[in-house]
Amino acid sequence: xxxxxxxxxxxxxxxxxxxxxxxxxxxxxxxxxxxxxxxxxxxxxxxxxxxxxxxxxxxxxxxxxxxxxxxxxxxxxxxxxxxxxxxxxxxxxxxxxxxxxxxxxxxxxxxxxxxxxxxxxxxxxxxxxxxxxxxxxxxxxxxxxxxxxxxxxxxxxxxxxxxxxxxxxxxxxxxxxxxxxxxxxxxxxxxxxxxxxxxxxxxxxxxxxxxxxxxxxxxxxxxx
Amino acid sequence: xxxxxxxxxxxxxxxxxxxxxxxxxxxxxxxxxxxxxxxxxxxxxxxxxxxxxxxxxxxxxxxxxxxxxxxxxxxxxxxxxxxxxxxxxxxxxxxxxxxxxxxxxxxxxxxxxxxxxxxxxxxxxxxxxxxxxxxxxxxxxxxxxxxxxxxxxxxxxxxxxxxxxxxxxxxxxxxxxxxxxxxxxxxxxxxxxxxxxxxxxxxxxxxxxxxxxxxxxxxxxxxxxxxxxxxxxxxxxxxxxxxxxxxxxxxxxxxxxxx
Amino acid sequence: xxxxxxxxxxxxxxxxxxxxxxxxxxxxxxxxxxxxxxxxxxxxxxxxxxxxxxxxxxxxxxxxxxxxxxxxxxxxxxxxxxxxxxxxxxxxxxxxxxxxxxxxxxxxxxxxxxxxxxxxxxxxxxxxxxxxxxxxxxxxxxxxxxxxxxxxxxxxxxxxxxxxxxxxxxxxxxxxxxxxxxxxxxxxxxxxxxxxxxxxxxxxxxxxxxxxxxxxxxxxxxxxxxxxxxxxxxxxxxxxxxxxxxxxxxxxxxxxxxxxxxxxxxxxxxxxxxxxxxxxxxxxxxxxxxxxx
Numbered sequence: 001x002x003x004x005x006x007x008x009x010x011x012x013x014x015x016x017x018x019x020x021x022x023x024x025x026x027x028x029x030x031x032x033x034x035x036x037x038x039x040x041x042x043x044x045x046x047x048x049x050x051x052x053x054x055x056x057x058x059x060x061x062x063x064x065x066x067x068x069x070x071x072x073x074x075x076x077x078x079x080x081x082x083x084x085x086x087x088x089x090x091x092x093x094x095x096x097x098x099x100x101x102x103x104x105x106x107x108x109x110x111x112x113x114x115x116x117x118x119x120x121x122x123x124x125x126x127x128x129x130x131x132x133x134x135x136x137x138x139x140x141x142x143x144x145x146x147x148x149x150x151x152x153x154x155x156x157x158x159x160x161x162x163x164x165x166x167x168x169x170x171x172x173x174x175x176x177x178x179x180x181x182x183x184x185x186x187x188x189x190x191x192x193x194x195x196x197x198x199x200x201x202x203x204x205x206x207x208x209x210x211x212x213x214x215x216x217x218x219x220x221x222x223x224x
Numbered sequence: 225x226x227x228x229x230x231x232x233x234x235x236x237x238x239x240x241x242x243x244x245x246x247x248x249x250x251x252x253x254x255x256x257x258x259x260x261x262x263x264x265x266x267x268x269x270x271x272x273x274x275x276x277x278x279x280x281x282x283x284x285x286x287x288x289x290x291x292x293x294x295x296x297x298x299x300x301x302x303x304x305x306x307x308x309x310x311x312x313x314x315x316x317x318x319x320x321x322x323x324x325x326x327x328x329x330x331x332x333x334x335x336x337x338x339x340x341x342x343x344x345x346x347x348x349x350x351x352x353x354x355x356x357x358x359x360x361x362x363x364x365x366x367x368x369x370x371x372x373x374x375x376x377x378x379x380x381x382x383x384x385x386x387x388x389x390x391x392x393x394x395x396x397x398x399x400x401x402x403x404x405x406x407x408x409x410x411x412x413x414x415x416x417x418x419x420x421x422x423x424x425x426x427x428x429x430x431x432x433x434x435x436x437x438x439x440x441x442x443x444x445x446x447x448x449x450x451x452x453x454x455x456x457x458x459x460x461x462x463x464x465x466x467x468x469x470x471x472x473x474x475x476x477x478x479x480x481x482x483x
Numbered sequence: 484x485x486x487x488x489x490x491x492x493x494x495x496x497x498x499x500x501x502x503x504x505x506x507x508x509x510x511x512x513x514x515x516x517x518x519x520x521x522x523x524x525x526x527x528x529x530x531x532x533x534x535x536x537x538x539x540x541x542x543x544x545x546x547x548x549x550x551x552x553x554x555x556x557x558x559x560x561x562x563x564x565x566x567x568x569x570x571x572x573x574x575x576x577x578x579x580x581x582x583x584x585x586x587x588x589x590x591x592x593x594x595x596x597x598x599x600x601x602x603x604x605x606x607x608x609x610x611x612x613x614x615x616x617x618x619x620x621x622x623x624x625x626x627x628x629x630x631x632x633x634x635x636x637x638x639x640x641x642x643x644x645x646x647x648x649x650x651x652x653x654x655x656x657x658x659x660x661x662x663x664x665x666x667x668x669x670x671x672x673x674x675x676x677x678x679x680x681x682x683x684x685x686x687x688x689x690x691x692x693x694x695x696x697x698x699x700x701x702x703x704x705x706x707x708x709x710x711x712x713x714x715x716x717x718x719x720x721x722x723x724x725x726x727x728x729x730x731x732x733x734x735x736x737x738x739x740x741x742x743x744x745x746x747x748x749x750x751x752x753x754x755x756x757x758x759x760x761x762x763x764x765x766x767x768x769x770x771x772x773x774x775x776x
Contacts, residue, residue, distance in 0.1 A: 006368035013369055017376025027626060034623045035311065035630060036344040037373040038616025040366060042307035043348035045581070045615065049300040050355065052292070069289045076293030084301030095326030097612075097637045098305045099585050101592060105301065108294055109550070109585040111262030112269060115474070116291035117551030119273035122467035125749070126277055128460065129504045130497045133756040137764050142450045147757070149454025150461075154754055157462050157693075157715045158747040159518035182523050184455060185700055185712075187413050191420025192452030194390050194701040195445070198421075199428050201386035208379035211371055219371050220364050277501050295582075302581035307615040310633045327638040377622055377678075385677040385706065393705040456697045459713060463555055463693035465508070465749040466714035469742045470554025472508050482513060 007214045014212040052077065080108055149184065156181030231281055238271065242480070251481050267479040270471055312348075315341040394421050420448045500756060507752035508745040516744030517737075520715075520722040529688045529709035530723045532661070533563070538571045540660040541653070545675055546590070549582035552667035552692050557586065558717040558739035559690030560665040561594050565736060566724055567663070568599045573649055575659070577611035577632065579620055579670045584613040584636060593735075605639070605647035612636030617670040621678040625656045657683050664689040672699055676706050690716060718743045 013033060020030030056070040056077075064070075083089075083104040090096045090103035099106050138144045155161055161178040210216035245251040254264035272287035313321050314329045316338055321327040351366040353359025398418065400410035426438055427445030434442045477483035522530070536542070544563070548556050567574060574595075576587045587610050595602055602608055611632040614620045623631040629641045629650070641650045652658065656679050664672040664687065672689040680687035686708055691699055693713025703710050711720055717739035725732045725740075734741070 006364045009365060009368040010372035010375070013372030014376035014379070017373060018379055021380040031623055031626055031630060032340065033373060034377070034616070034619045036347065037370060037619040038614060038623065038631060039307060039312050039344040040347055040351060040370055041615040041617065041619070042303035042312075043351045043366075044370075045299045045303035047351060047354065049296045050352070052296045054355065066285070069285050072286055073289035073293040076290045077297045078293075080294045080297035081300060084297060085304065087305075092637070093326065094324070095328075095638050097588075097610075098301060099588050100637065101588070105298065106585065106588060107258060107262060109298070109582070110589070111266045112290065112294050113298065113582065113585075114550035114553070115266040115270045115471075116273060116287060116294075117549060118467055118554055119270045119471050120288075120291070121551045122464065122471045122554075123273070123276060125461075125464035125468035126501045126504055128464050129753050129756055130500045132461075132753055133500050133760045134497075136757050136760065138761055142446055145447055146450040146454035146457070147761075149451045150458045151754060151757075153455045153458025154461060154750045157458065157713070158750050159520060159743060160747065161521075178521060178523060182525070183413070184451065185697070186703075187417050188420055188448055188451045189455045189697055190700045191417050192424050192448045193698055194394060194421050195424030195428070195448075196452075197386050197698070197701055198390050198425065201382040201390070204378050204382045205387065208375040208382075211375045212379075219367060221360070277498070299581045302584065302613050303615050306581075306584070306613045306636075310638070311614075311631070314633050325638070327634065328640040329633065330640060330642055373619065377618060381618070381677045381682075385681040389681060389706055390701055393701065452697065456694075459693040459696055461750065461753055462713050462715065462746070463552075465746055465753075466555045466693070466742065467552065468504070468749070469508055469512070469714075469745045472505075472512055472745070473742065476509070476512055483515065 003217070003220065006220055007217070011212055011214065014208070049077070049081070080105070083108070152177065152184060153181055156184075231275060231278060231283070234275075234278075235271075235283075245480050251479065263478050267475060270475060274471075312341060312344060316345060394418055419444070424448045424452075503752055503756065504749060507748040511744035511748045514744075515741070516748075517741050518743055518747070520719045520740060520743065522719040522723050525703065525709050526711060526716060526719040526723065528704075529711060530566070530720065530727075532686070532688055532708050533566050533570060534727075536567075536570050536572055536660060540570070540572045541658060542567055542572045542574055543656065543659045543662045544574055544576045544587075545662065545664040545666070545671075546576060546578045546583045546587050547580050547671040547675075548586060548665060548667035548692075549580050550585075553586060554742075555692045555714050556665050556667050556690055556717075557590075558714065558742075559711050559720065560586070560590055561736075561738065562717060562720045562724055563663050563665065563690070564590055564594045565598065565731060568595060568602060569728055572660075574608040575611060575649070575653075576608065578613050579617055579674075581613055581615070584610075587612070587636070606649055609641075609647055609649050610636040611641070618674045618678050621656075621670070621674055625679055625683050628653060628655050628658075655683075656685060659685055661685075662687040666690070666695075667692040668695060671695070672707070672710070673702075676702050681706050690720075714739050714742060714746060 016026060016033060017030050020026040053074065056074045059070040060067045060074070084098060087094055087096055087098055087100075088104045089107075090098075090100045090105075092100070097103070099109060136143075136147060136150075138147055156177045161176075161181060207216065211219070242251065246253070252260040252263065254261050269287050269290070272283040275281055276284040309321050309325070310327065310329065314327075315333060318329045318331050318333055322329055322331065347366040347369055350362050352363075354363035394417065396414050396418070398411065398415055400407045400414055402410065423441045423445035425445070426434075426441035427449065429438065429442075432438060473483070544560075544567075546560060564574070576591070578584055578587060591608070591610060595608060604610075612635060614631050616623075616631070620631050632641055634640055635647070640646050656662070662675055662679060662685055664675040666672040666675075666689065672687075672691050673695075675689070676687060679685055687706075688708045688710070689699070690711035691713075693715075696710060696712035696716075699707070699710055711717055721737050721740050725737065731737075
């Protein structure tokens, strides 16, 4: 019972979804199953939020190191949650849009979430530059090929790519950097990514089969 | 120079700069309206986040925790209002959101459909039992449904869109004729593309020792993959720089009023 | 900062690299350096695909990104919106990212409602908002759009004859003339291709962050008509738009173009750093070889 029921659920659900692709009458069942999945995904968000709440509350309760930051996190979380659930500030009250004009959530989105998210990601520009300076070395032929491609792309993805091409006579335009980058993107890079993609697809197909047939039950907490 | 002193000098310099700009009218008064206040809050959070470049510090930790808390709450709010209320409650008991929240939902939902949506409600509640040590076995049922759906959806899709479609895209005539004449450049592209895919796949084939023809193909495959990774690096740089440019643009234009 | 030791031992002074990066971005921003872009064939194809749409074409706008990457993809979304509004398309906005609904609200406020006052909500465009479930949402929408999106972002029903005029005659994604996916990760353009465009044979174009663009090139042009890759793709698209519609030559419609100056300078700064790093590495290697007996 402990293992059989989850396995049976996985097997039946996966089989129904695969059959729906082959047997049109099963499509309506597939639709309902997928809608259930969409609703469960929403429950997973609640689970995530509740987990965050539990972790930080425990940290504050224990007065563990850095508990003050946990308090900051909890205050931000609870304030946003309450204001968001009440749709504070928006037109139409609880029947209006949750992120509509005038809502506090829209303000938080624009002035808190936006800058924080974008700045965290922009920090990577500095780290990429630092890592390039310290680690991107022409130690082997393969590394040199990688470096040259990176340079061609970096130049080609600026206005200079087009400018250099513009100086060439029409008959030799295809030798320009912009066209070179275009060719690199649509031929060797597509080839490399396509090979990876075919490999990934095979991996996903086999994993799906393993999960469906109960060979892989790691999601139930069992060893592979 | 200690880290704290350096951060303090940096913060003071910025504050001074901001005060000078504000006094000349180039910057908005933070208390003028909610938009102006928002710009100042954004700027402060941006600077807190950027301070991580100097190392982990209280400013960064503060902004980081605000970000985590606000993000998680936003996700929960969106899940509640956009998925649970209209799609779960809207099928189980549409009268409730219509009466309580004034939502515009169809009320003519049959009994069969209402009963059917007890299933996702139960599965969702099962998922939430994960918090209790004895609830893990029950939550596995809901997890099994999620895993089964994902496996079923992906099996079909990856087989069609990625595996078969990509093979189909690769198999093309190796000699390209344009208006009846031989097109050398297009032919070269098709040959490189086809050979490139095969060679790169040969590199990932580990069931046989990579020597002879397989070894040669594998070595070419490494080159193809290196070109791929080089381009990925170039694109990564482009992406990250674009984000930095936007943040600097915000600080200089929207906050300091320089641009 | 410590300058002691040999150049290759300056690793503690990574902040010098940060300052170089910062200056390379801030300088061109202050001096407002920008360039004219030369659109690539792929961008031209995307532009032509939208130009070829008939009036009142139904276009699904999938906004699958959040603030962490919006500086890169928001200009694409804005440009697509402007172009489609100029072509008088019917626009259906939706997102699979919880924070994507805020992005839709912003584009509607800043672009569609501000620049195209003749566009009426519920008649010419609709904001279907967010729905959880990632690719599951697309799979349902392919056969029944209104089952997943029972209401729009303002909680108005999408079903029934009394509903919004724009939703009449819309059963599923197959009723769309084009899907435009602006994406920055999972779920995004890849999922729209896999779960909607390929099984439903629906034309699709997209814009993606630069990081994920190379992975998407194998779908072009077989499964996806074209792809705007990162900020450069957005800038080329803006250039084409301005050339075709000169009334758009104003600051808010050339966000990506204006950012290409600092972008170029930063690219060259990174290239210079790589060259410098390698020069130091090669010098050291030569010295080490010289020291060997």
